[in-house]
Amino acid sequence: xxxxxxxxxxxxxxxxxxxxxxxxxxxxxxxxxxxxxxxxxxxxxxxxxxxxxxxxxxxxxxxxxxxxxxxxxxxxxxxxxxxxxxxxxxxxxxxxxxxxxxxxxxxxxxxxxxxxxxxxxxxxxxxxxxxxxxxxxxxxxxxxxxxxxxxxxxxxxxxxxxxxxxxxxxxxxxxxxxxxxxxxxxxxxxxxxxxxxxxxxxxxxxxxxxxxxxxxxxxxxxxxxxxxxxxxxxxxxxxxxxxxxxxxxxxxxxxxxxxxxxxxxxxxxxxxxxxxx
Amino acid sequence: xxxxxxxxxxxxxxxxxxxxxxxxxxxxxxxxxxxxxxxxxxxxxxxxxxxxxxxxxxxxxxxxxxxxxxxxxxxxxxxxxxxxxxxxxxxxxxxxxxxxxxxxxxxxxxxxxxxxxxxxxxxxxxxxxxxxxxxxxxxxxxxxxxxxxxxxxxxxxxxxxxxxxxxxxxxxxxxxxxxxxxxxxxxxxxxxxxxxxxxxxxxxxxxxxxxxxxxxxxxxxxxxxxxxxxxxxxxxxxxxxxxxxxxxxxxxxxxxxxxxxxxxxxxxxxxxxxxxxxxxxxxxxxxxxxxxxxx
Numbered sequence: 400x401x402x403x404x405x406x407x408x409x410x411x412x413x414x415x416x417x418x419x420x421x422x423x424x425x426x427x428x429x430x431x432x433x434x435x436x437x438x439x440x441x442x443x444x445x446x447x448x449x450x451x452x453x454x455x456x457x458x459x460x461x462x463x464x465x466x467x468x469x470x471x472x473x474x475x476x477x478x479x480x481x482x483x484x485x486x487x488x489x490x491x492x493x494x495x496x497x498x499x500x501x502x503x504x505x506x507x508x509x510x511x512x513x514x515x516x517x518x519x520x521x522x523x524x525x526x527x528x529x530x531x532x533x534x535x536x537x538x539x540x541x542x543x544x545x546x547x548x549x550x551x552x553x554x555x556x557x558x559x560x561x562x563x564x565x566x567x568x569x570x571x572x573x574x575x576x577x578x579x580x581x582x583x584x585x586x587x588x589x590x591x592x593x594x595x596x597x598x599x600x601x602x603x604x605x606x607x608x609x610x611x612x613x614x615x616x617x618x619x620x621x622x623x624x625x626x627x628x629x630x631x632x633x634x635x636x637x638x639x640x641x642x643x644x645x646x647x648x649x650x651x652x653x654x655x656x657x658x659x660x661x662x663x664x665x666x667x668x669x670x671x672x673x674x675x676x
Numbered sequence: 677x678x679x680x681x682x683x684x685x686x687x688x689x690x691x692x693x694x695x696x697x698x699x700x701x702x703x704x705x706x707x708x709x710x711x712x713x714x715x716x717x718x719x720x721x722x723x724x725x726x727x728x729x730x731x732x733x734x735x736x737x738x739x740x741x742x743x744x745x746x747x748x749x750x751x752x753x754x755x756x757x758x759x760x761x762x763x764x765x766x767x768x769x770x771x772x773x774x775x776x777x778x779x780x781x782x783x784x785x786x787x788x789x790x791x792x793x794x795x796x797x798x799x800x801x802x803x804x805x806x807x808x809x810x811x812x813x814x815x816x817x818x819x820x821x822x823x824x825x826x827x828x829x830x831x832x833x834x835x836x837x838x839x840x841x842x843x844x845x846x847x848x849x850x851x852x853x854x855x856x857x858x859x860x861x862x863x864x865x866x867x868x869x870x871x872x873x874x875x876x877x878x879x880x881x882x883x884x885x886x887x888x889x890x891x892x893x894x895x896x897x898x899x900x901x902x903x904x905x906x907x908x909x910x911x912x913x914x915x916x917x918x919x920x921x922x923x924x925x926x927x928x929x930x931x932x933x934x935x936x937x938x939x940x941x942x943x944x945x946x947x948x949x950x951x952x953x954x955x956x957x958x959x960x961x962x963x964x965x966x967x968x969x970x971x
């Protein structure tokens with residue numbers, strides 16, 4: 400086989416592999432959604448219920464994930480916290496997609512060089528870590544706004560990528576021909592958005608979901624996110640920290656649930672060689 | 677090329693000005709100013725003061741906000757520098773290894789399992805291993821002194837232990853970014869259209885890789901430097917909190933808790949300025965290697 404033929408074969412193989420990885424990621428996110436939807440059925444105890452079992456009981460047949468120092472069932476707490484993290488991350492990701500991806504495409508077609516100004520502003524916002532931007536928004540508003548804060552904080556990076564991609568499309572040959580034949584900018588924007596939705600929605604939404612889930616969990620861990628009784632995975636891990644050298648299972652299982660959720664979202668987005676770090 | 681560089685320098689100045697405006701906006705929003713014109717007046721005053729490096733005074737200590745940030749900046753910079761070294765030492769070999777053959781490239785997404793672990797989870801895991809397996813003492817406020825001060829006291833062991841875990845946490849987060857950037861660069865270089873043309877001209881694979889692909893990969897890695905620095909800063913912010921190191925990030929978080937927005941604004945400006953500066957340097961360095969990749 401020649402080198403060129405080998406390259407083509409490699410490319411086809413890589414493409415198949417990416418499809419398989421994406422399918423695994425999507426299945427994982429779907430499974431998480433099912434667990435979240437059935438959280439009240441799967442969890443044997445209501446959220447935050449103490450003295451469900453003996454305190455600090457290691458994982459066993461009765462309590463698969465053990466119990467924490469307050470006798471809370473760690474499996475139930477993990478499932479309830481996953482539900483809070485998942486629903487908040489989905490809302491935050493939706494905000495990030497609208498304020499980032501859709502706004503990025505729309506800004507390119509905006510009049511009076513508004514798009515260029517927005518891109519410059521977004522470039523500055525993008526130089527600040529997502530977590531710190533989210534902390535600022537939560538600090539200026541309220542902890543209840545954590546999902547909105549995470550979504551808005553994640554949007555500059557998405558906006559920048561979308562804007563740059565839309566700018567390349569706007570300067571492409573098909574766009575020049577379309578403009579020359581009198582097709583209005585709004586129609587071109589609609590066309591670009593449809594193609595973007597078809598080609599990159601999974602990628603953008605998976606990345607947004609992973610990014611906002613990390614931001615939300617970290618916000619809660621630092622004390623800027625969800626508060627009791629709506630404990631998310633970050634807060635559950637933060638609460639377990641005080642005793643996790645001995646009662647390690649009370650931190651391990653929520654941490655595994657969080658990592659798996661982020662992993663599935665990233666795999667669904669097929670984050671690989673073609674993606675920025 | 678000089679014209680491009682001047683343009684880039686102008687962009688950096690513009691971005692830094694934007695960061696000043698952002699920080700001033702944050703400081704003004706926290707004030708109880710009602711009405712458009714009073715707000716505009718307070719905002720413009722804040723901007724003019726911030727341009728002179730005056731971000732106001734801390735609501736907690738009463739000291740100049742920027743002075744408070746500058747005082748703890750060395751602790752954060754130490755963490756960032758050591759983290760960056762670890763990131764490069766671990767990320768480059770990992771990126772090259774995972775790009776070496778098709779089988780390894782296929783296995784590369786498995787690294788996502790490690791990359792998907794949030795920084796605070798990784799930090800807690802490191803502490804657990806250090807305490808339960810290596811029998812180190814738990815990180816505390818007392819152990820979060822600067823590396824230099826611990827070295828001066830001759831306590832190398834404590835110095836290494838106090839610094840190793842946060843630096844490893846930051847380094848691991850940076851390494852994930854470096855290897856991803858490298859793999860992306862290699863993937864682009866391997867699929868570059870010029871490869872087939874050069875092969876047909878009789879050049880060997882090694883020649884093509886060394887003369888053409890390597891500069892492309894290096895330039896692409898340098899272009900991502902700003903994003904790698906951003907990942908390092910994000911990780912440092914969490915690591916400082918988890919390991920009780922009183923750096924700029926912890927100062928920022930405490931300021932946000934206490935509503936001390938002048939200090940938070942100064943810290944935010946410093947972080948943005950570091951990232952923007954490395955963005956600028958990375959573009960210049962990549963243009964030096966591959967000049968045609970300019971704006």
